Amino acid sequence: MSAMFPLVVDRVSFAPSGQPVLREASLEIAQGSFTVILGPNGAGKSVLMRIMHGLLAPTSGSVRWGALDVRPKSQAMLFQRPVMLRRSVLANVAYGLLVNGVPKREARDHAATVLETVGLLHLAGRPARLLSGGEQQRVALARAAALQPRILFLDEPTASLDPTAVRAIEKGIADLHAGGTTVVMITHHLGQARRLGQHIVFMSGGRIEERTPASVFFRQPQSRAAGNFLREELP
Amino acid sequence: MTFVRRLLLTALVVAAPPSQAAEQYITVASTTSTEQSGLFGHILPEFTRATGIDVRVVALGTGQALDLARRGDADVVFVHDREAEERFLAEGYGVHRHDVMYNDFVLVGPQADPARVRGEADVTEALRKIAQARAAFVSRGDRSGTHAAELRLWHAAGIDVEPAKGLWYKDTGSGMGPALNTAAAMNAYLLADRGTWLSFRNRQELVLLVEGDRRLFNQYGVMLVNPAKHPHVKMAAAQQFIDWLVSPTGQAAIAGYRIGGQQLFFPNAKAQPRATSPAAVGEVPDV
Amino acid sequence: MDTFSASFHAALDLLFQADAYLYGIVGLSLRVSCVAVLLAALVGLPVGALLAVAKFRGRRTLTVVINGFMGLPAVVVGLVVYLLLSRAGPLGDFGLLFTPTAMSIAQAVLVFPLIAALTRQIVEDAWREYAEQLDSLGASHWQQALTLLADTRWSLSTVMLAGFGRAIAEVGAVMIVGGNIDGVTRVMTTAIALETSKGDLPLAMGLGMLLLALVLLLNALAHGIRIWAAEHAR
Numbered sequence: 025m026s027a028m029f030p031l032v033v034d035r036v037s038f039a040p041s042g043q044p045v046l047r048e049a050s051l052e053i054a055q056g057s058f059t060v061i062l063g064p065n066g067a068g069k070s071v072l073m074r075i076m077h078g079l080l081a082p083t084s085g086s087v088r089w090g091a092l093d094v095r096p097k098s099q100a101m102l103f104q105r106p107v108m109l110r111r112s113v114l115a116n117v118a119y120g121l122l123v124n125g126v127p128k129r130e131a132r133d134h135a136a137t138v139l140e141t142v143g144l145l146h147l148a149g150r151p152a153r154l155l156s157g158g159e160q161q162r163v164a165l166a167r168a169a170a171l172q173p174r175i176l177f178l179d180e181p182t183a184s185l186d187p188t189a190v191r192a193i194e195k196g197i198a199d200l201h202a203g204g205t206t207v208v209m210i211t212h213h214l215g216q217a218r219r220l221g222q223h224i225v226f227m228s229g230g231r232i233e234e235r236t237p238a239s240v241f242f243r244q245p246q247s248r249a250a251g252n253f254l255r256e257e258l259p
Numbered sequence: 260m261t262f263v264r265r266l267l268l269t270a271l272v273v274a275a276p277p278s279q280a281a282e283q284y285i286t287v288a289s290t291t292s293t294e295q296s297g298l299f300g301h302i303l304p305e306f307t308r309a310t311g312i313d314v315r316v317v318a319l320g321t322g323q324a325l326d327l328a329r330r331g332d333a334d335v336v337f338v339h340d341r342e343a344e345e346r347f348l349a350e351g352y353g354v355h356r357h358d359v360m361y362n363d364f365v366l367v368g369p370q371a372d373p374a375r376v377r378g379e380a381d382v383t384e385a386l387r388k389i390a391q392a393r394a395a396f397v398s399r400g401d402r403s404g405t406h407a408a409e410l411r412l413w414h415a416a417g418i419d420v421e422p423a424k425g426l427w428y429k430d431t432g433s434g435m436g437p438a439l440n441t442a443a444a445m446n447a448y449l450l451a452d453r454g455t456w457l458s459f460r461n462r463q464e465l466v467l468l469v470e471g472d473r474r475l476f477n478q479y480g481v482m483l484v485n486p487a488k489h490p491h492v493k494m495a496a497a498q499q500f501i502d503w504l505v506s507p508t509g510q511a512a513i514a515g516y517r518i519g520g521q522q523l524f525f526p527n528a529k530a531q532p533r534a535t536s537p538a539a540v541g542e543v544p545d546v
Numbered sequence: 547m548d549t550f551s552a553s554f555h556a557a558l559d560l561l562f563q564a565d566a567y568l569y570g571i572v573g574l575s576l577r578v579s580c581v582a583v584l585l586a587a588l589v590g591l592p593v594g595a596l597l598a599v600a601k602f603r604g605r606r607t608l609t610v611v612i613n614g615f616m617g618l619p620a621v622v623v624g625l626v627v628y629l630l631l632s633r634a635g636p637l638g639d640f641g642l643l644f645t646p647t648a649m650s651i652a653q654a655v656l657v658f659p660l661i662a663a664l665t666r667q668i669v670e671d672a673w674r675e676y677a678e679q680l681d682s683l684g685a686s687h688w689q690q691a692l693t694l695l696a697d698t699r700w701s702l703s704t705v706m707l708a709g710f711g712r713a714i715a716e717v718g719a720v721m722i723v724g725g726n727i728d729g730v731t732r733v734m735t736t737a738i739a740l741e742t743s744k745g746d747l748p749l750a751m752g753l754g755m756l757l758l759a760l761v762l763l764l765n766a767l768a769h770g771i772r773i774w775a776a777e778h779a780r
Contacts, residue, residue, distance in 0.1 A: 079681055097684055107679035110697040119693075123685040171683075286644060295744050300728070317644060317725035331633030332643055436743030443745075461745030489633060491641070 026174055028089040028096040029055035029206070031076065036085035038071050045071050047230045048085070053175075058207045060221035060238070062214075064253060067227040069210045070179055076208065077101050077177045097124070100168035101177040104184065106160040108152035114139065116152045117167045124171070138170045142196060158189025165196045176200060178209040182216065194220060214257055218242055226250045284313035285496045288325075288333035290404060291434040293479070294318035296454030296523055302512040306503050312496050320434065322402025328352060328482075331489035334497040337504075339404035339452075339479040353482035357505050360513050360524040361478045364408060365456055366469035367439075368394075368448035376448075382472040383416035390418045393427040395447035399438045400430035408477060409450045415474065439465075452477060454523040479524075481505075504528070553751030560752050572756070575733040578646050578720070579713040582653035583661075583706055590658045590709075591702065594665025595691035598673055609666065615659035621718030627652040628722045644725040649733070652719040657709040664705040669694045700775030707768040711761050734760075 031053040038046035046068040053059055053076075061069045074080040076087060078095045089096050100120070109116050114135050121131035139145045144162060147155065152163060161181060168176060178197065182190040198220065201207050211217050217224065217238070224241040226233045226249070233247040245251045293299055294316060303314045319327065321338040328336045329352050336353065338344060347353050366376065366385055374392040376385035389396055398420075399406040413420050420428045431441055435455040442449040443463040451459075456467065481501050486492045503509045510526035517523065560568050597609055629635050631643045631651075642648045672694055680690045695702065717735035724731035726740060734757045741750035 074678075077682065079678055099682075101679075101682040103679060107676055109676075109693065110699075120683045123683055123689050123693075167683075291743075295740075315644065315725075315727045315730055317727060329634075331638070434743055436740075436745060440743065440745060459745040461747055491633065491639075 026055055027091050028098070028174060029053070030090060031175070031206075032088045033072075033076060034086045034088065036072070036075055036082040036087065038068070038075060038080065039083045045230055046075070046082075049227075049230075049232045050085075051225055051232060051235055053206060053208060055174075056204060056206055058201050058220060058222040059209070059225060060217040060223070061208065061210045061225045061227060062217055062250075062253070063227035063233075066229075068230040069227050072227070073101075073177050073179055073208065073210055096174070098172070098174040099177065100171050100173040100175075102161070102164050102168060102179065102181045104180040106157070106164035108155070108160050108163065110153060111151070112148065113144065113150050113152045113155070113163050114148040116163055117170050120167050120171045135166075135170055138166050142166050142169070156189075158185045158192070161185060161189065162192055162196065165193060169196070169200060173205060175206040175208065178207070178211075180210050180212060183212060190216075214242075214254075226253070228253070282313050283311065283493075283496055284315050285334040285493050285500055286332070287314055287316050287335045287337055287500070288323075288327045289316050289318055289337040290321050290324060290339060291318050291436065292339070292405065292452045292455050293337065295434075295436050296452070296458050297518070298454065298513070298516050298524060301516040302509070305512050306500065306509070309508075310496075310499055310503070312499060314500060318434075320399070320401040320403030321405075321407065325352075328484045331484070331491070334484055334493050335481060335500060336484065337479065337481045339477055340407045341478055341480065343404075343407065344480050344482060347482065352485055352488055354485050356480050356482045357501060358528055359479045359481050359504050360510075360526045360528075361476060362453050362524045363470065364405065364450050364475040364477055365453050365467050366448065367442070367451055367456060367465050368468045369446040370464045370466050371446075372468060374448070377468045379469050380472060382412060382469055382474055385469045386412060386416040386418060389448055390416075390420075390423070390427075393423075395427050395429065395445055397429045397431060397438055397442040397445065397447045397449045399435065400432045401434065403434070404477070405435060405450065405452055408475075412450070412474065454518075457518045457521060457523060478527075550751070552748040553755065556748040557752030557755045560749075560756070568753075568756075570729070571732055571734055571737050571753075572760075574646060574731075575714055575735075575757075578649045578733060579653060579710055581647075581650040582657060582713045583710045585650065585654035586658040586661050586709055586713075587706055590661030591665050591695055592691060594662040595669045595695050596687065597662070597666045598670035599690045599694065600687040609663075612659050612666075613663050616663055618656060618659065619718065620656055620716040621722065623656045624652055624719030624722035627655060627719065631723060643723065644727060644731060646724070646731060648723040649720045649731060652723045653713040653716065656716060656719055657713050660712060661705055661709045664708065665695075665702060668698050668701045668705065672698050700771060703771055704768040707764050707771075711764050715757065715761055 033049060033051050035048045035050050036046060037044060037048055049072055061073065063069050071080065075082050077099060109119060114132060117138060118131040118135035121134060122128065136145065136148065139148055142162060142165070144166060147159065152160065155163065182193050185193065194216065197207060197209070209220070221238040223235065224238050225235050226241070226245070226247065228249040233249045234245065236246055241250070242254070245254055289299070295318070299316050307313055317327065317333065321340045321343060324336055324338050325343055325347050327333050328347070336347070337359070344356055348356055366382060368376065374389040374394040376388050379385040398409060424430050429441070429445070429447065431438055433441070435451060436459065438449060439451060439455065439459050440461055443461055443465050446464055481504055483494070483497050483501055484492050486494045505528035510528055513524050513526045514522060597605060627648065628643070630637050631640070631648050632638055633643070642651070669691070676694065680693065685693065715735065717739055720733055721736050721739065724733070724736065726732050726736040734753055738750045738753045738757070741753065
């Protein structure tokens with residue numbers, strides 16, 4: 025059992041300039057779980073994720089990591105648009121390790137191993153910014169994986185990718201989850217949510233409307249908002 | 260971090276001066292008239308050939324040159340304002356003073372000569388005429404030797420130029436060359452030293468109008484900056500320079516400088532006596 | 547205009563005679579300004595990057611101050627550096643006054659705000675894209691600053707060229723701290739000032755045209771780099 029779990033979000037609100045974006049959101053993430061956050065645009069999903077990951081500070085409420093006093097470092101996040109540094113693919117994957125104090129030789133060796141594992145070693149020497157969107161996102165995933173994070177956050181990682189790339193990313197995420205990494209993912213893609221998610225957190229208008237196991241959610245959503253959402257989203 | 264290191268290394272490599280052994284050099288604060296007339300370009304190489312000492316001349320107005328020396332930023336001062344030099348000695352900043360050479364000032368002005376001063380033997384009379392005619396007159400206004408001389412002449416002529424500033428009297432605060440440029444552009448009268456005038460290339464309609472009055476005599480003096488006040492002064496090398504200037508060789512070099520066949524500066528160094536500062540260092544050799 | 551045609555011929559004469567005096571002056575100008583830009587960049591690049599990346603109290607004030615100092619009159623910088631390096635001043639013992647090093651120092655002071663301010667602008671624009679990901683990966687402010695400097699290196703090269711252009715074209719600072727000593731601290735700008743005051747306008751113009759050509763070349767180079775980088779440097 026890792027000391028950083030469960031991740032407890034306790035009545036977190038976010039109102040940067042008076043206007044509330046997030047209202048009293050509370051949830052719990054258990055170790056090893058796969059949680060998908062769903063909801064219409066503007067529901068506050070991205071903000072909630074950033075607060076959980078520690079990129080934003082809540083206006084009120086708190087985020088607690090198990091029994092720990094400080095924010096743990098063993099986390100990683102993927103964004104909708106992958107951020108590639110102006111250097112090679114290998115250097116990008118090694119970057120996360122380098123900034124965390126791993127010696128250069130070791131970092132590059134480990135990065136090469138990770139690339140090989142995900143089948144991207146042939147791209148190691150290429151300038152990362154010249155890759156396609158799908159390839160870049162896979163590199164971003166490799167970069168995150170290289171850190172061996174205990175928890176992985178993903179904000180719509182496959183939103184702008186073609187189906188092949190989507191499958192590759194989903195496989196990568198699934199593999200990490202199988203290896204013990206806790207996953208929290210925002211997605212618009214209901215099929216994806218169904219395929220991968222164990223728990224669904226549904227948000228609307230800055231509030232968490234329901235938290236339901238995935239097996240239940242799609243058949244019988246508990247909240248009216250979720251019901252409306254599913255009806256509109258499904259053909 | 261390696262990028263930063265690379266940057267630093269490049270800076271050091273580029274900054275290294277091109278193969279220069281530690282040459283000896285002295286810093287001489289002098290006036291724009293000696294520099295711009297070309298005198299230094301003529302006599303200094305001879306000194307360097309003879310002694311191996313490089314002479315670096317910073318050319319400013321007399322007042323500025325003396326201030327520079329007061330701050331200790333020069334080893335030798337070579338200017339042309341006797342009163343200011345005596346004051347410099349009295350304050351203890353200089354060790355001794357030697358006469359070196361003289362030239363004269365000339366009054367130049369527009370070819371059309373509205374104030375009718377051409378050929379006037381008495382320079383103060385010429386200035387009175389200019390004041391009366393309210394003809395444009397450019398002054399250096401920079402506490403230089405030339406400026407000091409000009410003010411003395413106005414005083415001797417009994418004219419107060421203060422009220423005329425901004426009207427016909429143009430106080431420019433500039434060196435001899437820039438002042439000449441201004442006078443040429445404005446077609447104005449101006450007091451210049453003959454050396455700079457002869458080597459000046461942008462005369463336009465300016466011509467020489469008045470010369471020869473003994474009050475236009477302009478004496479140059481050289482002083483060693485006092486090592487007692489500024490221990491870093493290169494006393495030995497500086498003294499060598501001064502000795503050379505007043506020696507027959509140096510004096511001949513000065514006399515040998517001509518423009519268009521005309522001699523610019525007239526050597527007049529005396530062996531003794533010399534004016535000495537009361538605060539002089541005891542070890543200064545007797546010339 | 548007679549002076550212009552005379553100047554043009556004077557300039558061509560200068561160049562074709564391979565005048566040692568002229569090449570000495572041009573060489574010194576280039577050396578002094580190169581060193582100045584490297585010094586200014588050594589401090590200016592990290593400062594600019596940190597200003598973009600780190601959030602500390604007084605950051606906005608410092609940014610405004612540095613932006614304001616971009617307009618520092620060169621002659622004022624020259625005066626201040628002169629007072630510092632003068633024998634009567636705090637750094638007088640180094641004996642740096644009236645040397646090319648003093649000139650580089652003065653130009654570096656003059657150009658530092660320009661480099662820092664432009665770097666801040668460039669890094670801040672890039673940082674918007676990178677900020678969250680770099681935070682997520684656990685990079686410190688200092689690490690983020692260095693990463694962004696590396697990633698914007700092509701834009702930064704044009705900043706350095708801009709700094710070099712400003713340095714080599716100024717006369718106020720190098721005149722005061724250098725003293726325009728023949729053969730030692732005479733650069734293109736001070737030589738132009740001197741020849742002008744001697745009334746030798748064609749020669750001054752000739753030098754001026756040479757300097758202008760140099761500055762135009764620099765700008766063309768900067769422009770070329772920008773275009774090349776947009777296409778090839780990814």
